[in-house]
Amino acid sequence: MTVPTTTLNDGRQIPKIGLGTYGLRGEAGIASMLAGIKSGYRLLDTALNYKNEHEVGEAVRRSGVAREEFLVTTKLPGRHHGFDETLASFEESRANLGLDFVDLYLIHWPLPKVGKFVESWQAMIALREDGRVGSIGVSNFTEAHLAMLIEETDVTPAVNQVELHPNFPQAALREFHLAHGIATESWSPLAVSASITSNSIVTAVADAHGVTPTQAVIRWHLQLGAIPIPKSGDPERQRENLDVFGFELTEEEMASISSLESGRLWGADPDTHEEF
Numbered sequence: 016m017t018v019p020t021t022t023l024n025d026g027r028q029i030p031k032i033g034l035g036t037y038g039l040r041g042e043a044g045i046a047s048m049l050a051g052i053k054s055g056y057r058l059l060d061t062a063l064n065y066k067n068e069h070e071v072g073e074a075v076r077r078s079g080v081a082r083e084e085f086l087v088t089t090k091l092p093g094r095h096h097g098f099d100e101t102l103a104s105f106e107e108s109r110a111n112l113g114l115d116f117v118d119l120y121l122i123h124w125p126l127p128k129v130g131k132f133v134e135s136w137q138a139m140i141a142l143r144e145d146g147r148v149g150s151i152g153v154s155n156f157t158e159a160h161l162a163m164l165i166e167e168t169d170v171t172p173a174v175n176q177v178e179l180h181p182n183f184p185q186a187a188l189r190e191f192h193l194a195h196g197i198a199t200e201s202w203s204p205l206a207v208s209a210s211i212t213s214n215s216i217v218t219a220v221a222d223a224h225g226v227t228p229t230q231a232v233i234r235w236h237l238q239l240g241a242i243p244i245p246k247s248g249d250p251e252r253q254r255e256n257l258d259v260f261g262f263e264l265t266e267e268e269m270a271s272i273s274s275l276e277s278g279r280l281w282g283a284d285p286d287t288h289e290e291f
């Protein structure tokens with residue numbers, strides 16, 4: 016299937032669903048990614064810290080799909096914050112991927128106590144200006160972190176990739192994104208570890224549409240205007256997760272899923288979480 020796209024604030028297109036790749040490594044990981052690409056995924060989400068950029072690049076090369084069709088995302092780790100460090104880290108990622116161009120480059124975590132995310136952002140702006148990166152964005156940034164970037168550089172991130180699922184719908188942050196033209200990407204969209212897909216509210220919505228609970232949750236993300244990046248290594252589940260464009264949740268169903276709000280999955284508060 017062809018996954019529909021949406022337009023970022025820099026004019027570039029992004030697929031409305033992507034494939035998370037955390038944990039997909041080695042030949043088995045490449046095979047899983049190739050299966051995903053065959054099903055229609057074109058947005059592949061990785062990070063230097065996932066230690067699988069090589070596998071992502073290999074999957075792109077072996078797929079037989081034109082390079083321009085892909086949106087490859089990778090991320091700057093915390094240990095490489097700073098202007099020069101960001102440029103060097105980007106080159107490390109680019110070498111791992113074996114790609115000339117990275118479609119979307121994100122700052123993985125803000126690390127406000129380290130206090131260098133504005134410097135990193137200035138390096139990302141330079142990378143975009145010299146054409147090595149298509150779009151630049153951030154991950155796990157709060158409204159305050161975003162406001163600081165915008166105020167200090169006048170460049171608004173194209174994307175903020177954040178924890179978002181029925182237990183943590185992020186209404187206030189999504190509103191801020193909307194007001195500033197920032198696309199929301201949802202990580203851990205299925206909240207599998209919280210068993211969200213076996214929740215009776217979710218299963219009731221799924222039954223009403225003759226879809227699986229996972230499909231109901233992915234559809235909820237789409238109707239919130241967020242871009243989910245579910246990870247699956249299994250070709251059948253990958254296809255299931257893409258097959259969400261033939262039904263629509265009602266406003267009541269959307270609200271019932273959002274009512275499951277209970278908090279973050281593992282307490283990764285961007286103001287305090289340190290990940291290097």
Ligand SMILES: NC(=O)c1ccc[n+]([C@@H]2O[C@H](COP(=O)([O-])OP(=O)(O)OC[C@H]3O[C@@H](n4cnc5c(N)ncnc54)[C@H](OP(=O)(O)O)[C@@H]3O)[C@@H](O)[C@H]2O)c1
Nearest residue numbers: 035036037060202203204205206207229245246247248252
């Ligand atoms: N920016 C950040 O800080 C950050 C943090 C966390 C994650 N991420 C990104 O977000 C991606 C997704 O997050 P995630 O991997 O934590 O969680 P997720 O995508 O919500 O859930 C992945 C889990 O769900 C299972 N699954 C997938 N589809 C399923 C289906 N249709 N039915 C039943 N089970 C299904 C997968 O198992 P199988 O593989 O066996 O199908 C896997 O165990 C990551 O891979 C990564 O790219 C980013």
